[in-house]
Amino acid sequence: MQTCREMxxxxxxxxxxxxxxxxxxxxxxxxxCIGPALSRESxxxxxRIIAAAEVTNADAIHPGYGFLAENANFAEVCDSVNIKxxxxxxxxxxxxxxxxxxxxxMITAGVPVVPGSPxxxxxxxxxxxxxxxxxxxxxxxxxxxxxxxxxxxxxxxSQLEKALNTARSEAEQSFGNSGVYIEKxxxxxRHVEIQILSDQHGNTIHLGERDCTVQRRHxxxxxxxxxxxxxxxxxxxxxxxxxxxxxxxNYEGAGTIEFLLDKHKDFYFMEMNTRIQVEHxxxxxxxxxxxxxxxxxxxxxxxxENRNFIPKGHSIECRINAEDPEQLFxxxxxxxxxxxxxxxxxxxxxSHAYASYVVPSNYDSMIAKLIVTAHTRDEAIARMxxxxxxxxxxxxxxxxxxxxxxxxxxxxQSGDFDTSFLESFRYEKK
Numbered sequence: 001m002q003t004c005r006e007m008x009x010x011x012x013x014x015x016x017x018x019x020x021x022x023x024x025x026x027x028x029x030x031x032x033c034i035g036p037a038l039s040r041e042s043x044x045x046x047x048r049i050i051a052a053a054e055v056t057n058a059d060a061i062h063p064g065y066g067f068l069a070e071n072a073n074f075a076e077v078c079d080s081v082n083i084k085x086x087x088x089x090x091x092x093x094x095x096x097x098x099x100x101x102x103x104x105x106m107i108t109a110g111v112p113v114v115p116g117s118p119x120x121x122x123x124x125x126x127x128x129x130x131x132x133x134x135x136x137x138x139x140x141x142x143x144x145x146x147x148x149x150x151x152x153x154x155x156x157x158s159q160l161e162k163a164l165n166t167a168r169s170e171a172e173q174s175f176g177n178s179g180v181y182i183e184k185x186x187x188x189x190r191h192v193e194i195q196i197l198s199d200q201h202g203n204t205i206h207l208g209e210r211d212c213t214v215q216r217r218h219x220x221x222x223x224x225x226x227x228x229x230x231x232x233x234x235x236x237x238x239x240x241x242x243x244x245x246x247x248x249x250n251y252e253g254a255g256t257i258e259f260l261l262d263k264h265k266d267f268y269f270m271e272m273n274t275r276i277q278v279e280h281x282x283x284x285x286x287x288x289x290x291x292x293x294x295x296x297x298x299x300x301x302x303x304x305e306n307r308n309f310i311p312k313g314h315s316i317e318c319r320i321n322a323e324d325p326e327q328l329f330x331x332x333x334x335x336x337x338x339x340x341x342x343x344x345x346x347x348x349x350x351s352h353a354y355a356s357y358v359v360p361s362n363y364d365s366m367i368a369k370l371i372v373t374a375h376t377r378d379e380a381i382a383r384m385x386x387x388x389x390x391x392x393x394x395x396x397x398x399x400x401x402x403x404x405x406x407x408x409x410x411x412x413q414s415g416d417f418d419t420s421f422l423e424s425f426r427y428e429k430k
């Protein structure tokens with residue numbers, strides 16, 4: 001909405017009843033309530049969203065990065081009523097939204113993929129044969145959805161049948177699709193992703209990598225760019241692979257190609273996110289670009305040919321969640337009595353929250369993103385530590401104390417860590 005205001009575009013917010021006091025509702029030029037708190041009756045209710053767009057004469061819909069952002073049916077419905085979906089087409093979303101189909105597409109495009117089943121695993125015998133071929137440990141993954149739901153790591157054959165049944169059941173409950181596939185489990189890799197932009201004229205560029213290795217249960221907590229382990233040669237190889245991946249489906253819009261990077265610096269395609277990412281601000285800060293503006297311009301038919309974004313400095317993002325680190329990150333909804341955000345050179349805060357705002361228990365617990373940028377990684381860590389000290393939230397528990405300790409961790413500061421980082425990290429209760 002801030003980007004649209006700079007571009008002279010008026011905006012409409014849609015909201016559920018529990019989000020009536022959210023900042024996005026207050027900031028928009030118009031706002032339409034689309035239903036009660038339950039997601040399927042509001043933010044996942046396509047007819048109500050389309051009705052809100054039609055009654056306000058909206059030309060386009062930006063789907064954000066949650067709920068319907070990667071829903072092919074929603075993109076198709078928007079197209080059918082002549083409302084521009086700011087993102088890829090339904091066909092593109094389907095090609096990459098189903099992980100099994102995406103993997104096949106990447107193999108055809110010559111993008112490295114993790115060894116595993118050639119398609120969906122339909123029975124135990126097929127699972128056993130695949131696991132023997134790739135070697136243990138293996139990971140069972142749902143072909144639909146994300147966020148770590150439905151994933152099961154199997155270290156020996158005796159665990160396989162139970163893990164397969166559990167993964168299928170959880171995938172069906174979470175995504176309405178019980179399909180699963182099996183891959184070689186890469187132990188303790190890094191999670192490195194490439195930001196791409198593709199226009200309607202066949203042009204695709206990448207804007208470097210983001211390192212999202214600090215995770216808890218497959219959920220990202222801290223992101224940074226550039227990655228402390230990616231050099232120029234590897235960056236070019238990963239960037240070229242990401243561009244090839246996008247071109248393989250004639251992609252349109254902003255997207256992210258996610259890779260796993262092993263200790264030998266070999267990388268493997270994991271999935272493509274056909275939307276803008278939560279962590280996109282670190283790329284914006286390092287490349288001095290407004291990715292949302294680029295999305296809008298691409299949707300309007302503009303070309304990115306001859307665009308040249310020059311990277312500079314180092315950016316880090318911490319996700320500030322209303323969670324209690326002392327209670328295994330249990331959600332902590334409630335009213336924000338104090339919400340004082342940090343400032344100063346190289347500090348950015350993206351948030352929908354403010355003092356007196358009530359954090360609901362219905363949705364994701366993230367209440368802010370704190371992004372800092374400096375000349376070097378060491379300076380960025382020092383700046384993030386300072387900014388976290390200045391970020392004061394009273395009324396709910398947050399992950400701020402956790403992030404402070406991570407910034408002071410010698411392992412994190414070294415840059416030499418992998419996705420098992422939090423398993424050895426010990427949060428000290430204050």
